[in-house]
Amino acid sequence: MTEQHAPRHDWTLAEIKEIHGLPLTELLLRAQTVHRENHPPDQVQLCTLLSVKTGGCREDCSYCSQSSKYDTDVQPERLLSVEEVLGTARRAREAGSTRFCMGAAWRDVKDGPAFDRVLDMVRGVRELGLEACATLGMLDDGQAHALAEAGLTAYNHNLDTSREYYGEVITTRTYDERLQTITRVVKAGISVCCGGILGMGESLDDRCELIRTLATLDPHPGSVPINALVPIEGTPLADVPKLDSLDLVRAIATARIVMPKTQVRLSAGRAELTREAQILCFMAGASSIFYGDKLLTTGNPDVLADRQLLEDAGMKPMQPYASPDPTVQATKSRGPVATKGAVSLAARAIVPAE
Numbered sequence: 494m495t496e497q498h499a500p501r502h503d504w505t506l507a508e509i510k511e512i513h514g515l516p517l518t519e520l521l522l523r524a525q526t527v528h529r530e531n532h533p534p535d536q537v538q539l540c541t542l543l544s545v546k547t548g549g550c551r552e553d554c555s556y557c558s559q560s561s562k563y564d565t566d567v568q569p570e571r572l573l574s575v576e577e578v579l580g581t582a583r584r585a586r587e588a589g590s591t592r593f594c595m596g597a598a599w600r601d602v603k604d605g606p607a608f609d610r611v612l613d614m615v616r617g618v619r620e621l622g623l624e625a626c627a628t629l630g631m632l633d634d635g636q637a638h639a640l641a642e643a644g645l646t647a648y649n650h651n652l653d654t655s656r657e658y659y660g661e662v663i664t665t666r667t668y669d670e671r672l673q674t675i676t677r678v679v680k681a682g683i684s685v686c687c688g689g690i691l692g693m694g695e696s697l698d699d700r701c702e703l704i705r706t707l708a709t710l711d712p713h714p715g716s717v718p719i720n721a722l723v724p725i726e727g728t729p730l731a732d733v734p735k736l737d738s739l740d741l742v743r744a745i746a747t748a749r750i751v752m753p754k755t756q757v758r759l760s761a762g763r764a765e766l767t768r769e770a771q772i773l774c775f776m777a778g779a780s781s782i783f784y785g786d787k788l789l790t791t792g793n794p795d796v797l798a799d800r801q802l803l804e805d806a807g808m809k810p811m812q813p814y815a816s817p818d819p820t821v822q823a824t825k826s827r828g829p830v831a832t833k834g835a836v837s838l839a840a841r842a843i844v845p846a847e
């Protein structure tokens with residue numbers, strides 16, 4: 494890593510558009526330069542995602558298989574038990590994952606036995622030596638603090654798209670409600686994981702405006718998942734044309750340049766990418782992937798294919814708590830202590846890390 498520049502939080506839409514529109518090779522060079530100033534270029538964070546409460550959600554997100562408003566193949570399921578979740582987390586750790594993300598299809602969190610169970614899941618994941626992440630919908634201040642005390646490392650709450658396009662995708666909650674939950678997560682001392690989805694029919698301005706909104710948050714999100722829409726039959730976005738993989742590369746590179754220390758995560762839609770397109774995303778500054786053959790309800794490349802890809806590219810998994818986000822590092826000393834040997838097991842690399 495070389496000279497580092499202080500992150501900026503005052504980006505304008507014109508600046509973001511200028512970066513996004515650079516000739517692709519120039520954009521990649523700039524993104525890779527920023528990436529090397531702030532991250533080890535040969536390491537990738539491996540995150541495993543599990544749906545702990547699937548389907549039956551009252552929200553109307555137009556891309557989502559779990560909304561009760563749409564007729565999709567997803568059937569509502571009960572909240573998993575702590576044992577079921579920790580069994581999956583243990584297997585993810587054995588496979589080399591270092592962050593375990595638990596998703597519940599809730600509009601917002603309700604205090605009570607279900608939330609208490611999620612808190613136990615968070616404690617159990619931390620005891621396994623894994624970073625713990627959750628995505629549970631909107632939170633109040635007390636719930637954000639309870640999650641922080643349980644040892645939660647990161648909370649995912651995506652903005653999805655620009656403020657201007659948001660109403661075309663979701664009508665049951667507002668952009669400001671999303672931002673309020675993000676503020677509560679920051680105040681509770683939890684790392685923010687916040688990104689969006691490309692390919693929902695939005696304009697270039699919408700994409701750049703989403704990146705601008707993320708890049709003007711202070712602090713920048715610890716992680717920014719960049720998703721390509723996975724069209725789901727039965728949802729309003731089922732027939733939207735497929736995103737060009739180079740659009741994904743451009744968005745990742747732009748996010749990398751304007752949020753230099755953030756983990757930019759190549760997220761949903763990766764199963765549709767060729768190996769070469771995925772390597773281009775790493776060149777553009779993606780430093781994190783979802784690892785495991787399923788996301789919340791949609792597919793992901795299988796673990797063996799991913800291991801081969803990383804090996805062929807000469808890349809290795811990042812250790813837990815190695816993120817440049819100081820909030821992630823601070824959570825290491827909060828919450829349950831990992832059982833003896835758990836952290837080194839979680840850090841086990843497919844290709845050994847020094």
Ligand code: SF4
Nearest residue numbers: 550552554557560598
């Ligand atoms: S994205 Fe989340 S909030 Fe929206 S419908 Fe799906 S589960 Fe519900």
